[in-house]
Amino acid sequence: MMNQSSLTLSELNRQVKDAIRDHLPETCWMRAETSDVRRNRNGHCYLEFIEKDAVTQSIIAKARGVIWANVFQMLSAYFENQTGQQFTSGINVLVRVSVEFHELYGYSLTVVDIDPSFTLGEIARNRQRILKQLEEEGVLTLNRELQLPELANRIAVISSPTAAGYEDFCDQLANNPGGLVFYAKLFPAVMQGDRSEASIIAALDKVFQYSELFDAVAIIRGGGASSDLNCFDSYLLATNVAQFPLPVISGIGHERDVTVLDIVAHTRAKTPTAVAEFFIARLTRTATEIISLEERVVAESQSRLLKEQTDLFSLSKELVHQSSLMIQREMAATQQLSGKMKYGVKHLLQHQAHLLENRGQFIRMVSPVNILKRGYTLTLKEGRIVTSLHDLSADDIIETRFRDGVSTSVITQVVPRKPLEKD
Amino acid sequence: MKKITYTEAKKELEAIVFAIESGELDVDALTEKVKRASELIAFCKEKLTKTDIELQKILDDIA
Missing domain, CATH: 2.40.50.140 (Nucleic acid-binding proteins)
Structure with missing residues (x-):
């Protein structure tokens, strides 16, 4: 071995x-x-x-x-x-x-x-996957569809309490040039690293308990250089934000990238300062609307009252003018009438007098006295005027009246006129 | 006035402005409307520029 x-x-x-x-x-x-x-x-x-x-x-x-x-x-x-x-x-x-x-x-x-492009690709693929899932679940655009109220000044801020960005945000709001009131309430969260996802979701849950006290949520993170965006490409965070009942404004301090959080948020701003500016601009517009409505009320009511005054003035002037005109007209008419009447009565009297005169003259002309004066005589028998030969016969005694006396005669002969000579 | 919300106040104010601008109000109605409008404007402006102490306290008390 x-x-x-x-x-x-x-x-x-x-x-x-x-x-x-x-x-x-x-x-x-x-x-x-x-x-x-x-x-x-x-x-x-x-x-x-x-x-x-x-x-x-x-x-x-x-x-x-x-x-x-x-x-x-x-x-x-x-x-x-x-x-x-x-x-x-x-x-x-x-x-x-x-x-x-x-x-x-x-x-x-x-x-x-x-090779960063590979990581970029991976991040993009990861984002696409999350977005697709949110879309399939029908929640992707829910927060974006919420309406930010006109008066949006009660803001729940999710941020790290020590972040410079949070301070900038509060300063910006507090020193807004319009002197508008903002209420920024901090809900602290860890904004970086592995724990941030759970921490931000916990903060959102807390805001949810008080949601009737707020108009919007700002999720902000101090700027600085490029930093870890991983936690903002989280499905869990995204689905919480998307379904949150208040509009969520994101400002997580990155210039170029649009994270899933930014996409599901109601409004995306780049930095905490930009989020503050967004709120200030929004409230400034709201205030401007009130001021312009006020101006319209003032302008319209002033011009209206001025017009009414002018109308009243010209009406009263017209009233005086018209009534004095009317009085003048009536006076003239009365005067004319009374003149006419005087003339008319006089004329009438004259006319009547003249008529009477004529009648008198005529009557005088035809009176028997005048007729007798002109050489005519009047024959009477037994006291009655004889107008026809028929009333007389021979031996009748007649009375003949003259202008200056009466004679009495006896009729010796009555000779009627031949009928042919009748007139 | 206490119960009304900002949005309601603004809506009412807008309606009044339209009514005034229509020129169909008589002077008495106009006066009434202008009075109401100035109340609403004051209410809205207060909401925008005056800190609501009560609300601030409630928010401060959230632990």
Whole structure:
């Protein structure tokens, strides 16, 4: 047995090391999920690479990894800049690694490069998956469909209490130029890392208990550089926000990325300050509407009253004018009538007098006295006027009246006129 | 006036403004409406610019 060739552990490990070096390329691209990412005080980054079964989610492969400080500084900045996402645990990455085998420390992968676009793709695919699920459940647009009240100044703020962003938010609201009143009530939550999802949901549950006291919810997180957005691409958080009865305004401090939270939220703002500005702009518009309504009431009622006054004035002027005109007209008519009447009566009297005069004259003309004066006589028999020869016969005694006396005669002969000469 | 909400007050105010602007009100009705409108405006402005101490206290008391 002893003669049989055998190796010491170090010899074996060296052979493994050599085999790896000889049979594997110097570096290769590898897809894996990060786990247990940590940095030591020298700035080196140690982590685990894992792969999970797509269905069961159980870990089916695992390897230690390291990113040396000088590489990590460069790669992490590049990665965060490209993805808006910290290089941290729980993300899917595509990294170029060299496979190391050390006699003492064993198998590990040293990262030399990273492809952020793969992670971006993974994030996007993850978001799409969550959004699709929310849509299938019919909740995706529920919060967006809520109507923010006109008077939206009671705000439940979900934030880390110590975040600079929260302070900025409150300052911005308190110092709004219109002197408008805002009520910002903090519901503290962890806004970063693994615990944030559960913490934000717990805060939402608490706001829900007091929902009648608020007009809207602001989920804000202090700005700073790019940071971990993982928790905002969470299905659980998204479905809570989407179905929340108050409009949710997000301002989680990232410029480029639109997380699932942003998509399901009623309104998305980039930063806490932008959320405050949104509320201020909204309330300013509300106040402006009231002021413009007030101006319309004042303008309309003033112009209306002025018009009524003018109307009254011109009516009273018209009244005086018309009534004096009427009086004048009536006076003139009366005067004219009375003149007419005077004239008419006089005329009538004159006419009557004249008529009487004529009659008198006529009567005087035809009176027997006048007739006798003109040479006519009047014959009477036995005191009666004789108008025909038939009343007379011979030997009758007749009386003849003259202008100046009476004679008595005896008729000697009666000779009637021949009938032909009758007139 | 106490029971009314901001939205209700604003709606009523808008209706009054439309009525006034229609020019169909007589002066007596106009005066009534303007009086009511100024009450509503004061109410809305107070909601916008005066801190509701009672509400503030309730919010502060939420632990």
